[in-house]
Amino acid sequence: MSTSGRSDGDTWDIATSVGATAVMVASARAVETASDQPLIRDEFAQLLIDGPELAALVAKMSATYTADPEQAAVRAHMVNYQAARTHFFDAYFAAAAAAGIRQHVILASGLDSRAYRLDWPAGTVVYEIDQPKVLKYKAATLAANGVQPVVDRREVPADLRFDWPKTLRDSGFDPEQATAWLAEGLLMFLPGDAEERLFADIDALSAPRSRACIEDFTVDDAAREAYEKRRIKADELRRRLGDENVFDPGDLWYTEDERRDPAAWFDARGWSVEALKGRDYLTQVGRPLPEDPSVAATFRAVWISAEKP
C-alpha cells in the first residue's frame, strides 16, 4: 500500500523526502553531543548537517520546532531517544567486534558516522547501504573537512526495496563470514512486502554466528491516531507559516501496511532473539519519557537483537 508522500521506486538525495529524515536524526545527535552531559559523542553530526546543501532544510526544521509546543516536545524527546538509540547500537557493534565479527552491514546508513568514529579492530569491513546520493553526500562532506573513515568503509548504493544483495556482494561482501547487521530508523520507510523480503535476505546472507539488530516501530491504533493528529497539526502550521517553514516527515511512513514482528520472524527461523523496549532503555540511562501521550504513542520502538546459531 502506498502513502501520500511516497511512490514505488521513488529516489531522493540528502535534502529531500526520506533523505531529510537522516538529517533530522543527525541533528538530534548533534544537539546531544553539544549538551552538558552527553550520553554519546558524535562529533561528525554537526559537520554533516552544516553542509550548504542542507541550510534551507535545517532552517525549516528549526522553524517547525519553535512554532508549536507539541513539535517542541517531539524534538526534545527525539534528542533523548536518538541519544539512547545511538548508545545502544554503538554497544551492539562493540560487542559484535569483541566476539570476533569483522563484517558489518549498516542498512539505510544515512548520516551514521560509525565508520568514522567507532573503534574497529584491524581487518574490519563496514558496508553502508543507502541511496547513492545520500552515501556520496556524507563521504564528500566529511572528506571536505579532512575526515576519513577509520575502517574499510564500503559504499553500497542500492535501494533496500529491490535487489540490494547483488550490489552488496559485488562490493565484496562474503556470505560465508559471520556478519553484524543493523537496521536503525529504516523499517517504517519500507512497504510491508519489502520489509519481509529484507528479513529473508538478511537471513539468507547470514553465516552461522551472525547477528542482527533491528529497530521495530509499534504502529497500533494509538500510534495511528497520534500520527493523524500530527498530520493535521502540520497542515495547520503550513497554513500559518507557509510550506517553506514546516518540516513534516509524517507522510513518508508506510503506517497502514501489514507488518511482521521481526522478533517472531527471526525466532521462527532459529535465531535467538531478545527484544528491548526503547523506553525501558531510556529509563535505564536516566532519560525522561515524553509526558504528552500523543508524543509517547509515536515513540514506541522495540530494539530487537538476534543471533543465528
Ligand SMILES: C[S@@+](CC[C@H](N)C(=O)[O-])C[C@H]1O[C@@H](n2cnc3c(N)ncnc32)[C@H](O)[C@@H]1O
Ligand atoms: C531516519 S534515516 C536513518 C539513518 C541512519 N540509520 C541513522 O539512524 O542515522 C532513514 C534512512 O533510510 C534510508 N532509506 C530508507 N528507505 C530506503 C531504501 N528503500 N533504500 C535505501 N535507503 C533507504 C534513507 O535514505 C535514510 O538515510
